[in-house]
Amino acid sequence: MTQRPYVIDQMISAKAIAARIEDLAQQISQAFSDTDKLVVVGILRGSFVFIADLVRELDLDIEVDFIEVTSYGNEMKSSGEVRILKDLRGAIEGRDVLVVEDIVDTGFTMHHVSQHLMSRNPKKLQSIALLDKPSRREVEFKATYTGFEIPDEFVVGYGIDYAQRNRNLPYIGKVRFT
Ligand code: IMP
Numbered sequence: 194m195t196q197r198p199y200v201i202d203q204m205i206s207a208k209a210i211a212a213r214i215e216d217l218a219q220q221i222s223q224a225f226s227d228t229d230k231l232v233v234v235g236i237l238r239g240s241f242v243f244i245a246d247l248v249r250e251l252d253l254d255i256e257v258d259f260i261e262v263t264s265y266g267n268e269m270k271s272s273g274e275v276r277i278l279k280d281l282r283g284a285i286e287g288r289d290v291l292v293v294e295d296i297v298d299t300g301f302t303m304h305h306v307s308q309h310l311m312s313r314n315p316k317k318l319q320s321i322a323l324l325d326k327p328s329r330r331e332v333e334f335k336a337t338y339t340g341f342e343i344p345d346e347f348v349v350g351y352g353i354d355y356a357q358r359n360r361n362l363p364y365i366g367k368v369r370f371t
């Protein structure tokens with residue numbers, strides 16, 4: 194794809210992200226305080242930085258697993274068709290599960306992934322999204338926990354990409370075409 198030139202304006206600082214994660218991790222640790230082991234499922238690839246920081250704040254025994262889905266190609270909006278590219282390695286039947294996503298946008302991804310995981314009869318399934326763009330929703334979905342609600346801007350950083358770039362920024366920034 195041809196890349197139009199753009200700059201990135203900081204929207205959420207690394208410090209603000211860290212503070213919010215501490216807070217959410219406390220809530221999650223309480224919600225699952227009776228678990229013997231929580232399965233934390235990251236949705237690849239955008240959640241890899243978030244999940245790494247989140248699990249280190251959880252006061253629980255955990256396992257980590259990953260699922261990879263695609264709905265985008267290299268475009269800036271969802272195609273609405275969600276495909277599973279890589280499924281979980283472990284079984285989740287009868288288990289406590291937390292799904293970790295970078296952004297809920299149209300809602301297609303989390304709606305589909307939640308249904309997919311629920312069909313395997315976990316004991317309890319909750320979800321967390323670092324970011325939520327509620328104004329963009331096309332299918333009903335509300336994460337159990339949300340880091341930050343943001344306006345309809347295309348964002349990058351902290352694991353989140355634009356055509357695979359900018360995942361390594363330590364903060365969340367918005368893309369502004371120049
Ligand atoms: P949804 O299926 O439309 O809710 O989209 C969710 C997925 O779209 C996220 O996992 C992201 O990978 C991607 N996405 C949504 N908004 C953005 C954005 O602003 N920047 C980068 N990726 C995004």
Ligand code: MG
Binds near residue numbers: 296
């Ligand atoms: Mg994603």
